[in-house]
Amino acid sequence: MNDSEIGLRIVCPFCPLHCDDVQISEPPKCSILESELARLNFGSVQARVGNQSRTLDEAWVAAKAIISKSEKVLLLVRSATLGQAKAIAGSRVTVATETTPTLIAVSKAIARCGTVTATLADIKQHADAIVVLGDIDSSVPRLMKNGGIGFQPVKTTSQAGSRCHLPKPDADSIAKLATDIRQGKLFAGDAYIAFILVSNAFDASQADVAVELLIKTVIWMNSADRPTHQRAVLLSLDPLASLRCTSAWTDGKRLSEVKESDFDHATIRIGKPTANQPAADIQIGGTDPGPKQAKVYLPASTPGIDHIDAVIRGDSTVTLPLGKIQASTTPSVADWIAKLS
Numbered sequence: 001m002n003d004s005e006i007g008l009r010i011v012c013p014f015c016p017l018h019c020d021d022v023q024i025s026e027p028p029k030c031s032i033l034e035s036e037l038a039r040l041n042f043g044s045v046q047a048r049v050g051n052q053s054r055t056l057d058e059a060w061v062a063a064k065a066i067i068s069k070s071e072k073v074l075l076l077v078r079s080a081t082l083g084q085a086k087a088i089a090g091s092r093v094t095v096a097t098e099t100t101p102t103l104i105a106v107s108k109a110i111a112r113c114g115t116v117t118a119t120l121a122d123i124k125q126h127a128d129a130i131v132v133l134g135d136i137d138s139s140v141p142r143l144m145k146n147g148g149i150g151f152q153p154v155k156t157t158s159q160a161g162s163r164c165h166l167p168k169p170d171a172d173s174i175a176k177l178a179t180d181i182r183q184g185k186l187f188a189g190d191a192y193i194a195f196i197l198v199s200n201a202f203d204a205s206q207a208d209v210a211v212e213l214l215i216k217t218v219i220w221m222n223s224a225d226r227p228t229h230q231r232a233v234l235l236s237l238d239p240l241a242s243l244r245c246t247s248a249w250t251d252g253k254r255l256s257e258v259k260e261s262d263f264d265h266a267t268i269r270i271g272k273p274t275a276n277q278p279a280a281d282i283q284i285g286g287t288d289p290g291p292k293q294a295k296v297y298l299p300a301s302t303p304g305i306d307h308i309d310a311v312i313r314g315d316s317t318v319t320l321p322l323g324k325i326q327a328s329t330t331p332s333v334a335d336w337i338a339k340l341s
Helices: 031-040 056-068 082-089 101-113 120-126 171-182 207-221 241-250 260-264 333-340
Strands: 047-049 052-054 073-077 094-097 129-133 163-166 192-197 231-236 266-270 280-284 294-298 309-312 319-322
Touching (some): 052 056, 101 207, 171 207, 207 231
Parallel strands (some): 266 280
Antiparallel strands (some): 047 294
16 A cells, blocks of 8 residues: 555445445554454465465466366355455356355245344434344444444343343343343333344354244334334344345345355355355455365455445445555456356
8 A cells, every 4th residue: 555545534345334434544443454454464465276376377277177077166155245246146156155044044034024124324313222132343343333332231131221232142032032022021111122133143053043033023013003112123234235135136036055065066265264164166365264275265356455346235225335545466356256157
């Protein structure tokens, strides 16, 4: 970055909040931004095949060799910008999302039960009571600031107040929350109650039960036949909002989650895997995970840092521009995807 770029204000591309008040000249406002900027400032990144550094062209030849041997090519996606989503929509690869058990459970429960939701801005301005469920530090560190939520850590739902945070909820705590609400012990005097569900709120063994109960409680709170009228909403912040919207616009199909059997085919992962995710044949962008997690690593430039793009915020309401603050000759994720077609 040169001196003129240091003072730029940017939209952060690194989490589904996409904060628009980030000043490059100031210390990073959250742990995710700090670690990502440190990675980007580390210097040029080498492509890799096996355990050997290679040129981009050599790595691409190795990637093509893997792809050519498979009847099906699966693209594993955990987050996406609009530019990446449009490239994916125009490609011939099969897409599977790598998301959390909580967000998978939300998608399934909404398909079965429906939901009532709202934007982050609406919740910030109008909600009388706000309950945040899940660990914000590892996924959306500035949620409390951007959401305008007073931080009050609590360990049990009986302590829940007008602004509260349950960092480690489980199915039992959601059941107690639902019971207390139905019995009028919680939020009885509040007209508008918002539940914000962080993507890592529940583990795989409890996500389906907990999320469906929470959604059914929200729907019940909105029932017209209740003696006390309340508005209740559930908001989840989805890093795949841009891809989901693009998929809906282009073919109307629901995105499918990755399955264990998918790894029988050639797999290309966008970005670094999270803990416990299976190895992929090829990784595009992110930090090089090493040969145990990807046979071929293709570095990619970063939208919002190295090139212009746009992104839909995780509440699926607003499209934000991602600017460019430094020059890069490294292909973007969209460039690599285009080469697959």
